[in-house]
Amino acid sequence: MKTAVKSTSPTPHTQTPRFSRLDRRLAILLFALCLGIYSRTLAPGLLFGDPGEFQFAAWRFGLAHPTGYPLYLLLGGSWQHLAALFGVDPAFALNAFSALLAAAAVALFYLAVLGWLPDRAPSARIAALFAALLMGVNPTLWSQALIAEVYAFHALFVVLFLLLASRYTRSSAQPQTQSPAHASFHLLILSSLLGLSLTHHRTTLFLLPGFALWLFWQGRNRWQTGRGWAALIGGLALPQLLYLYIPLRSGAVASPWLYPKIGGETLALYTPTLQGFIDFLTGSIFAVSFLSPTQALARLPEAANLWLVHFTWPGLVLALLGLGVLIRQRRWSLLLLTLPAALLLQIFNLFYGIGDIYVFYIPLYLFAALWAGWGVAWLMGMADRRRQATSDGPDTQHTIRNAQLALWFLLLLTLPISLFITHLPAMDQSGNRAARRMWNTILAGDPPGNAILVSNDRNEIVPLYYLQAVEGKAPGLTGLFPLLTPEARFADVGAVTETALAAGDRPVFLIKEMAGLEAKFDLAPAAPPLIRVVGGVSAAEITRRLDLTYGPLTLLGYDVGQRGESLSLSLFWRVNESLVERYTSSVQLFAAGGQWLAQDDRPPGGDYYPTSLWKVGEVVRDTHLFPLGSGEAAGKMQVLFYARRPETGNDTEAELIHLAPVLEIGLP
Numbered sequence: 001m002k003t004a005v006k007s008t009s010p011t012p013h014t015q016t017p018r019f020s021r022l023d024r025r026l027a028i029l030l031f032a033l034c035l036g037i038y039s040r041t042l043a044p045g046l047l048f049g050d051p052g053e054f055q056f057a058a059w060r061f062g063l064a065h066p067t068g069y070p071l072y073l074l075l076g077g078s079w080q081h082l083a084a085l086f087g088v089d090p091a092f093a094l095n096a097f098s099a100l101l102a103a104a105a106v107a108l109f110y111l112a113v114l115g116w117l118p119d120r121a122p123s124a125r126i127a128a129l130f131a132a133l134l135m136g137v138n139p140t141l142w143s144q145a146l147i148a149e150v151y152a153f154h155a156l157f158v159v160l161f162l163l164l165a166s167r168y169t170r171s172s173a174q175p176q177t178q179s180p181a182h183a184s185f186h187l188l189i190l191s192s193l194l195g196l197s198l199t200h201h202r203t204t205l206f207l208l209p210g211f212a213l214w215l216f217w218q219g220r221n222r223w224q225t226g227r228g229w230a231a232l233i234g235g236l237a238l239p240q241l242l243y244l245y246i247p248l249r250s251g252a253v254a255s256p257w258l259y260p261k262i263g264g265e266t267l268a269l270y271t272p273t274l275q276g277f278i279d280f281l282t283g284s285i286f287a288v289s290f291l292s293p294t295q296a297l298a299r300l301p302e303a304a305n306l307w308l309v310h311f312t313w314p315g316l317v318l319a320l321l322g323l324g325v326l327i328r329q330r331r332w333s334l335l336l337l338t339l340p341a342a343l344l345l346q347i348f349n350l351f352y353g354i355g356d357i358y359v360f361y362i363p364l365y366l367f368a369a370l371w372a373g374w375g376v377a378w379l380m381g382m383a384d385r386r387r388q389a390t391s392d393g394p395d396t397q398h399t400i401r402n403a404q405l406a407l408w409f410l411l412l413l414t415l416p417i418s419l420f421i422t423h424l425p426a427m428d429q430s431g432n433r434a435a436r437r438m439w440n441t442i443l444a445g446d447p448p449g450n451a452i453l454v455s456n457d458r459n460e461i462v463p464l465y466y467l468q469a470v471e472g473k474a475p476g477l478t479g480l481f482p483l484l485t486p487e488a489r490f491a492d493v494g495a496v497t498e499t500a501l502a503a504g505d506r507p508v509f510l511i512k513e514m515a516g517l518e519a520k521f522d523l524a525p526a527a528p529p530l531i532r533v534v535g536g537v538s539a540a541e542i543t544r545r546l547d548l549t550y551g552p553l554t555l556l557g558y559d560v561g562q563r564g565e566s567l568s569l570s571l572f573w574r575v576n577e578s579l580v581e582r583y584t585s586s587v588q589l590f591a592a593g594g595q596w597l598a599q600d601d602r603p604p605g606g607d608y609y610p611t612s613l614w615k616v617g618e619v620v621r622d623t624h625l626f627p628l629g630s631g632e633a634a635g636k637m638q639v640l641f642y643a644r645r646p647e648t649g650n651d652t653e654a655e656l657i658h659l660a661p662v663l664e665i666g667l668p
Helices: 021-040 049-059 070-084 090-116 122-136 139-144 151-172 180-198 202-218 226-248 274-282 293-298 300-328 332-351 357-390 394-427 434-444 458-469 493-501 628-633
Strands: 452-454 478-480 508-510 521-525 531-536 544-550 553-563 566-575 584-591 596-602 619-627 634-643 654-664
Touching: 021 090, 021 122, 049 070, 049 090, 049 458, 070 090, 070 226, 090 122, 090 139, 090 151, 090 357, 122 139, 122 357, 122 394, 139 151, 139 300, 139 357, 139 394, 151 180, 151 202, 151 332, 151 357, 180 202, 180 226, 202 332, 202 357, 226 274, 293 300, 293 332, 300 332, 300 357, 300 394, 332 357, 357 394, 434 458, 452 493, 458 478, 478 493, 493 508, 493 521, 493 531, 566 584, 566 628, 584 619, 596 619, 596 628, 619 628, 628 634
Parallel strands: 452 478, 452 508
Antiparallel strands: 508 531, 521 531, 544 553, 553 566, 566 619, 584 596, 584 634, 634 654
């Protein structure tokens, strides 16, 4: 005899009560736990790079790099000034702001996952706790919780979006209990949240297609009214007025780092025009190229490794299981909100050509953790149904059920604990004082008050801006680095140093040793780590003239000297044509009778000014060192330029210049 079985086809969302006191307490416990972990591993102060930039830009309520991040700078700056009333260092305060935001995101993520699950059973709470803990020790989110960065805030926006969308979906499933005005209010809150998120990070755009599909799935009669359209459009559009912060705070008073002085010239890194505003808002002034399809496909192993590192195989299996359960149970609301955004963002991450693309995966990890929570809930539900089918009485069922829940909880806890133990050493930033130590040492070198300081790395110059803007130190110094503007004079560290020298009477220093720049400049020692740039290499320095042209280079001549216990032989080249590759030059010394004496191979220009950066028309010095004895007997030399081919190991396979076959020289 067949028994009628009630259909389990889901409605848009099962009716369930609001979060209980226990749920709220668990969320608070998660917040405290994550905040404790993040505080223990928090960076203690001033940082290099973008975090250091936010630390001073927020304090001055000025601009950071495009796209501006107005909401973050306003809130972060207010937080810094509030903390300063209690004597807290502004750099540390903004790092702690990220820890607070990330901990809040994890706590609310627990409620968001629970809000999407079909009931509030203990198994659902365990599944939601598992998903939240998985995100709490997610190494990328964790790393961004320790420094002054925008990604913890972005994670909080995504979590709030998921949480509020679950509330809206539940209310839509009960139209008899909700007035049109109430529905429009919920839509206004949700769309305003997305609008605010758009003022913070542009990847919010990937949430919009799924959001639009989700709205249509909810039923047009729920929002396609005049009031609904006003709530939707107004909520998305009005927060964009925050971007007026950019022109309002772009001046030299609020953002002096956008107007560095070089001699009598002031560079304007922000153009106060409509086009300048648009360029800054879109980030086109620092546009990063997109990769080709072939290059994007080559990134797939990197993407797969990121997923494996952050979830491990068990976590990935649970996420895929949860996604399969959502599809099988036709949970279209949650699928529409997460799956299109996940696919679009993953594709974007493969094509977007930046080095720190890993931080753009945080929303993807949130979606996957939510799916994993669904997978856990489904497994626990299936195990519970089997228990009920095999248990004898109510007392036995209750005992077995509690034991089963405890076992599930302990078993699931092993994954976040293992991730925590694995990544703790790499995550710990509590001893990161490198930026402060470096710049204390540089300023202890007592550079002249109007000096120009040069680095090959923008990230290393950033702490100087903090010291100037927040602490009022060394206000007359100017820091320069490559790609400060798209102009050729800032194309590389050699061009930047030459630009600094052209400023005239301002002394120029390198903030660290950069091996190879002696090929283009005369350098003099200063108080470490500073190195004084005296001037550029000139043909006037040559004592033995040759003027021999070989293809793209002319050997103007050479000098002979002594460096320590070695013979120093400096060749002077004039560049006739641009060199594409990084070449190595080889100089061999021979006795007058032709016997080989010594050889020195080295890439001229080293790592910081290799041949690929040499400019047409400039004079470059190529210095080689030999044992002193070989110089006494030498009467000839041979010079060879070649590009190394690591895949073949053949140094001479790509010869560029073979200097003639032997040159007569005069050595002391």
